[in-house]
Amino acid sequence: MTLPHTTAPALDTLRRVFGYDAFRGDQQEIIDTVVGGGDALVLMPTGGGKSLCYQIPALVRDGVGVVVSPLIALMQDQVDALRALGVRAGFLNSTQDFDERRLVEAEFLAGELDLLYLAPERLKVESTLRLLDQGRVALFAIDEAHCVAQWGHDFRPDYLTLSALHERWPNVPRIALTATATEATRTEIANRLNLTEARHFVSSFDRPNIQYRIVAKNRPEQQLLELLTTEHKGDAGIIYCLSRASTERTATFLSQNGIEALPYHAGLDARTRATHQSRFLREDGLVVVATIAFGMGIDKPDVRFVAHLDLPKSVEGYYQETGRAGRDGLPSTAWLAYGLQDVVQQRKMIATSEGDDAHRRRLGTHLDAMLALCETVRCRRVQLLNYFGEAAEPCGNCDTCLSPPESWDGTVPAQKVLSTVYRLDRERRQKFGVGHVVDILLGRATAKVSQHNHESLTVFGVGTELSEPEWRGVVRQLLAQGLLTVEGDHGTLVLTEASGEVLGRRREVRLRTEPKRAGRSAGSSSRGKAAPVVELPEEAKPLFERLRAWRAATAKEQGVPAYVIFHDATLRQIAAEAPTTLDRLGTVNGVGENKLAKYGQQILDTLAA
The missing domain is CATH 3.40.50.300 (P-loop containing nucleotide triphosphate hydrolases)
Structure with missing residues (x-):
């Protein structure tokens, strides 16, 4: 040709x-x-x-x-x-x-x-x-x-x-x-x-080596710790938080639990940020806990997980951030903990944001797409790729594929929530947040409920068939579906135009079943069902570790990140093939002329040691 x-x-x-x-x-x-x-x-x-x-x-x-x-x-x-x-x-x-x-x-x-x-x-x-x-x-x-x-x-x-x-x-x-x-x-x-x-x-937006997982928040720091200790022990990773305070708190929590974690946010001085970024790039197994100020263009190929402890504002941002995992093509995890307060907070931020109505509508559209990804009962990857205009088949490697969620007819519970908000607003000219609405549905005569005489509402106590976490899940999904929204600094609940269709019994509401506990049913397969990776034979594993040790020492001596010397994928191929000549070593992917001349004999000596 x-x-x-x-x-x-x-x-x-x-x-x-x-x-x-x-x-x-x-x-x-x-x-x-x-x-x-x-x-x-x-x-x-x-x-x-x-x-x-x-x-x-x-x-x-x-x-x-x-x-x-x-x-x-x-x-x-x-x-x-x-x-x-x-x-x-x-x-x-x-x-x-x-x-x-x-x-x-x-x-x-x-x-x-x-x-x-x-x-x-x-x-x-x-x-x-x-x-x-x-x-x-x-x-x-x-x-x-x-x-x-x-x-x-x-x-x-x-x-x-x-x-x-x-x-x-x-x-x-x-x-x-x-x-x-x-x-x-x-x-x-x-x-x-x-x-x-x-x-x-x-090109295709698909990253088949990344397993997408979204869990309901339930003590998220503990959920994160379980993920890291059971599936990513000793791995490099990035954890994203919305605020500087949560960044610092999470880094401290992980460090106290035996995981070396560094904070990164705009509130740190430039020298500290540069030091933390440099250590993350140059040292193996470090975790960075960061705001979205961190990560764009990070070339570190062996980031094994990206975790979000707060809801991203858009699918574009989420995809960009999760894409920092697994640049070397090896199996990696994109994990997000997501809850009701995330939705309330994001809706509130949009309502009070600078800019005109068109800007706020644009922000709302971005958030709606992110919420749809979180609440979907179908393949996460299909939903994600469809957002970017790419058709796909179910991947078999995301949480919804590995542990398919169930949905249920939540029309009646939705009507109860919406009716409570309606009565507070229209009958009493009052607006309240999620907690107060749930208290009314559960029939709790709290001090605030009694203060406003809300025991007299016809909806008081009509929701005892669900627990508080289940009601909060219902409200979260109604917010995600645009059947409720929030306003004001206190995040009070208000109806939307679409609410009337549910209250008028003209629209069915399907809800995702709330998991009893965010377990590891999906995660246990995270390393086995991603993009195919040639496993190192047992006899090659000691060679791989020797090569990594040589690379770490060489990188430290030169003051550069380890991946500048060679990527893991190149070292794996060298370990598997164990070349004995420079000519044979030169056929390995990632070994160009300059690196062969510079490091070739050192690698052969390391293999022969």
């Missing part, structure tokens, strides 16, 4: 520099497009190989590939990883002093760089624009392109200025890349970056 004229040098670069024999998915077509001078908009899941789509064209085309990235804290690691491959890479950002910037600028002008990483705000500085004018730019890569979406989960105002790249350098190809975008967001990216004529490449 005759390869396109752009493919042969690209494939040679893939083999020689990166140590892989073949492209995956759309990589080859994307690379051919950019090498040939065309623009591209690329949607590819985390771990799908997005970086190669601009790194290889930058190496093949004349000039320097300029990568626009918001990840200042990670640029050094990205550059270190490329240099380990023999790629001449550098960066310019606010962490450097004058002399460091001058050195990188001189390398750029002398043609001594293959890739130059810039933060987007630097492209608003005239001196940076003049610098790029004086050199030869091979391409512009706009990484994390969803940051341009104005109402998105990672909006960066500086990204709005990047449309000017095409105006100033009309003949330089551009490639915008992201792991998360609906069709509407993709259109917004194309419009805002002046990429309406670009070719669009949309």
Whole structure:
């Protein structure tokens, strides 16, 4: 077969520099497009190989590939990883002093760089624009392109200025890349970056190695501890919390229970945040407990779990965050604990948010989709992929597939809740929160109930057939289905337009059966039913551990994350094949020319020890 004229040098670069024999998915077509001078908009899941789509064209085309990235804290690691491959890479950002910037600028002008990483705000500085004018730019890569979406989960105002790249350098190809975008967001990216004529490449959003699990909150810190101690002991992972306080509290709780956990949030000083991030990247088995300020662009391939202790605001944010697990393709867990208070809090935040009604409606739509994912009785993966416009079959590897939930006719309980809210509002001109409504249904003569004479309501005590947790589950699902909403600072319950259909007996309400306890029925299979992984034979496991120890020592000596030396997947293949010559070692995926020359003999010596 005759390869396109752009493919042969690209494939040679893939083999020689990166140590892989073949492209995956759309990589080859994307690379051919950019090498040939065309623009591209690329949607590819985390771990799908997005970086190669601009790194290889930058190496093949004349000039320097300029990568626009918001990840200042990670640029050094990205550059270190490329240099380990023999790629001449550098960066310019606010962490450097004058002399460091001058050195990188001189390398750029002398043609001594293959890739130059810039933060987007630097492209608003005239001196940076003049610098790029004086050199030869091979391409512009706009990484994390969803940051341009104005109402998105990672909006960066500086990204709005990047449309000017095409105006100033009309003949330089551009490639915008992201792991998360609906069709509407993709259109917004194309419009805002002046990429309406670009070719669009949309890969499957499916990450079959990730098992999605959502549990009802029941002492969530204890539920999290059980997950980590029974399924992810010694694994690296990320735990997301909504507030700084819960981040600190959870990190302390885990540390007190024998799991080394570091907090990460905007309230910490910059040095502490940088130290915690660096330790997470460089040390094995650490857990980071963070707000959503953490994680975008994290290249650590062996994150075995991502847990959420609070409800994400959107499916896009949830997918982006869970996608940080299992970048190496090995089985990983995405775990979320979700409860009534999450829904009340999110609805309240939307009701009191800044912006116009259209903005609040947009936020509400995002939350509705997230709630639908939480409450679905069908395959989580099907629901998730459908949100991004991708059809799928049940995966057999999420909690709803492994332990199918039941649903029940909750019309009558729904009517009781709605009727209570109606009577409080219309008859008494009063509004109350969830707890008070449940007390009335259960017939509890609490001080507040007696104070307002709510024992006289016709609905007082009509709900004794359900327990308090079951009633709170009913209210949560009514909020999720838009049959109730909340308003005000105290999260009081109010009816919606759709409530009348239920009260008028014109609509049936199906509810998900509340589990008695969030057990491990789904989790016990989390490592066995994900993407197929070649298990190491028993005799190879000691070799793998020796290679990991060698890698850890080498990484520490060089001051870089372990994955910069080699990924686990590469070490596993080396351990399984146990090559005895440099030529044979050079055929292993991930062992390119530079790494073979640098580490080859050390690996053979380690295997022979």
